[in-house]
Amino acid sequence: MDTSARYLPAEERRASTVEAVVELAGAQNPSEITTAAIAKHMNLTQGALFRHFPSKDAIWQAVMEWVAERLLARIEQAASGAGSPLAAMQAMFMSHVGFIAEHPGVPRMLFGELQRAEATGAKDMARTLIRRYGERLHRLIEEGKACGELSTTLDTEAAATLFIGTVQGLVMQSLLAGDVALMRREAPRVFAIYRRGIASAP
Numbered sequence: 001m002d003t004s005a006r007y008l009p010a011e012e013r014r015a016s017t018v019e020a021v022v023e024l025a026g027a028q029n030p031s032e033i034t035t036a037a038i039a040k041h042m043n044l045t046q047g048a049l050f051r052h053f054p055s056k057d058a059i060w061q062a063v064m065e066w067v068a069e070r071l072l073a074r075i076e077q078a079a080s081g082a083g084s085p086l087a088a089m090q091a092m093f094m095s096h097v098g099f100i101a102e103h104p105g106v107p108r109m110l111f112g113e114l115q116r117a118e119a120t121g122a123k124d125m126a127r128t129l130i131r132r133y134g135e136r137l138h139r140l141i142e143e144g145k146a147c148g149e150l151s152t153t154l155d156t157e158a159a160a161t162l163f164i165g166t167v168q169g170l171v172m173q174s175l176l177a178g179d180v181a182l183m184r185r186e187a188p189r190v191f192a193i194y195r196r197g198i199a200s201a202p
Helices: 003-007 010-025 035-041 046-050 056-080 085-102 105-115 121-146 156-177 181-198
Strands: none
Touching: 010 035, 010 056, 010 105, 035 046, 035 056, 056 085, 056 105, 056 121, 085 105, 085 121, 085 156, 085 181, 105 121, 105 156, 121 156, 156 181
16 A cells, blocks of 8 residues: 555544555455455554554454445445335445445454354444345335335345345355345346345236
8 A cells, every 4th residue: 555545644544444454355364364465455553543443353343344334325325216115225226236346344244243252343233234234125126116106015024134135145155156246137137036036926
């Protein structure tokens, strides 16, 4: 990183630290990312890093906040431009896949935090992200049922769970294959199957 990064204002330093962690997580196991590695990636000392974050957990919480803010904003923007509830769900699906393809370290960090036994700020933020995402899906599904686009007998809770699980499945297969582009290629076909399962009969 450019040496001028050493002299960034506090907020920019925090933002650049988060971005550094996201980049590192895209190339290695997040649990193995140390503060020393983060500092080295940023061309800083650990002391300089800890002037902006009191602990490694505080860094991880900031990363999860960054993920939640950007992912939710992105899917909301995608949904708002759609012409119907089902079209909005499809836009959300593709937007989510696109976000992960651009930041492959995000699912590694998210899954890692949710697997931790202890309570942490980052884990709470990961849970909040999933809850808010689910709430947005619930609203769209209910709107779709109300306008006749989705089956009136559709189990809203199950449909929302399957939506998120389908994205996660695509992500996991891409990570296992070592081919991040795989999720982009497969997403339209996978969503088409999901869509047929929830849409009202023609």
